[in-house]
Amino acid sequence: MRLRPGRDADADAIIRLIGDCWAEYPGCVMDLDGEVPELRALASHAAGRGGAMWVAEAEGRVVGLVCAWPLTDGTWELAKMYVASAERGGGIAHDLADAAEAQARAGGATRMALWTDTRFDRAHRFYEKRGFVRQGPIRALADASNTIEFGYARPLTGAVVAVLDAAAAASAVVPLARVLVDCVADGASVSFMAPLAEARARAFWNDMARGVARGERVLIAAWLEGALVGTVQVLLAMPENQPHRGELQKMLVHPAARRHGLGRRLLAAAEDAAARAGRTLLTLDTASTAAEALYRAGGWIVVGDVPEFALNPDGTACDTRFFYRRLDSALPCG
Ligand SMILES: CC(C)(COP(=O)(O)OP(=O)(O)OC[C@H]1O[C@@H](n2cnc3c(N)ncnc32)[C@H](O)[C@@H]1OP(=O)(O)O)[C@@H](O)C(=O)NCCC(=O)NCCS
Numbered sequence: 554m555r556l557r558p559g560r561d562a563d564a565d566a567i568i569r570l571i572g573d574c575w576a577e578y579p580g581c582v583m584d585l586d587g588e589v590p591e592l593r594a595l596a597s598h599a600a601g602r603g604g605a606m607w608v609a610e611a612e613g614r615v616v617g618l619v620c621a622w623p624l625t626d627g628t629w630e631l632a633k634m635y636v637a638s639a640e641r642g643g644g645i646a647h648d649l650a651d652a653a654e655a656q657a658r659a660g661g662a663t664r665m666a667l668w669t670d671t672r673f674d675r676a677h678r679f680y681e682k683r684g685f686v687r688q689g690p691i692r693a694l695a696d697a698s699n700t701i702e703f704g705y706a707r708p709l710t711g712a713v714v715a716v717l718d719a720a721a722a723a724s725a726v727v728p729l730a731r732v733l734v735d736c737v738a739d740g741a742s743v744s745f746m747a748p749l750a751e752a753r754a755r756a757f758w759n760d761m762a763r764g765v766a767r768g769e770r771v772l773i774a775a776w777l778e779g780a781l782v783g784t785v786q787v788l789l790a791m792p793e794n795q796p797h798r799g800e801l802q803k804m805l806v807h808p809a810a811r812r813h814g815l816g817r818r819l820l821a822a823a824e825d826a827a828a829r830a831g832r833t834l835l836t837l838d839t840a841s842t843a844a845e846a847l848y849r850a851g852g853w854i855v856v857g858d859v860p861e862f863a864l865n866p867d868g869t870a871c872d873t874r875f876f877y878r879r880l881d882s883a884l885p886c887g
Pocket residue numbers: 736741742743803804805806807810811812813814815816817818837838839840841842843844845846847848850
């Protein structure tokens with residue numbers, strides 16, 4: 554398999570490729586000249602939009618396709634991402650997406666966005682694995698296929714922290730599970746014992762996404778150079794006598810992404826989200842010296858330790874330190 558820039562002369566091959574992919578889904582039909590005439594000269598179309606097209610070739614046949622072009626404000630669109638069904642699972646799609654994202658970065662992109670048919674569930678898993686999360690409203694195309702599309706996006710560069718709404722949270726389960734599994738394997742005392750199975754971690758994050766949908770918690774994610782590698786939550790569902798309190802939970806940065814300032818940015822975002830939700834008192838507990846340094850540096854106050862409060866992932870007992878932070882010192886309390 555090799556990647557090469559696409560050419561207008563690839564038209565017949567890519568029309569066949571896309572037509573075959575659409576035919577996998579009931580009701581998905583191609584009206585070439587009525588709805589997608591750009592496929593007849595896609596390389597020129599991409600170039601005309603300031604972007605580019607690539608194809609993957611195997612034994613001289615076109616088996617994959619992708620385009621990328623700039624939109625506005627540092628965002629590039631990933632478009633026309635297709636791999637022939639017989640060639641899937643071997644990494645061709647990742648290679649194509651890598652090429653498209655490299656081109657976008659070289660063109661100054663800081664964010665990648667895409668639209669995907671709500672029926673293309675396999676594609677959704679692929680984008681989610683790459684750290685894309687659902688973003689914005691769905692759109693309806695009024696075309697022969699009655700297409701309704703999800704929007705996905707992800708930062709491409711630098712350290713970026715964002716609050717995830719319910720749809721974004723549900724679409725971030727795969728990378729969040731990877732962060733949790735790897736943090737537990739690395740010894741983090743965050744409710745789970747090692748080894749934590751991926752399926753259990755995904756079930757946990759699905760549950761957290763439902764909590765976001767119910768308004769019980771705020772879920773925040775952090776990306777480093779395009780990879781979703783960090784998270785924190787603010788629990789808002791409190792007893793009726795603590796309407797002013799929020800609790801920080803599951804502050805996690807992937808072991809490979811630590812000491813890049815993500816923890817600090819997650820903490821600031823969590824405090825901001827808590828304040829926006831009207832919370833004036835935050836609490837948390839931790840058994841991590843790294844986290845403790847982070848919280849102390851952020852102005853959190855130590856309440857004290859409970860000896861042998863929990864178990865480390867390896868089964869040994871661990872003491873736990875409790876912290877609080879007021880977001881508004883004028884809080885009437887007591
Ligand atoms: C705690 C954790 C989230 C920190 O994430 P991070 O992205 O590495 O943190 P940052 O890079 O933003 O560090 C901010 C500050 O915290 C302190 N800090 C972070 N890691 C530290 C460490 N290993 N030792 C000492 N101080 C540390 C430093 O003051 C640091 O500032 P500096 O890098 O300018 O010196 C991360 O170590 C982690 O996920 N640990 C495992 C999970 C866990 O225990 N979470 C806490 C649950 S309450």
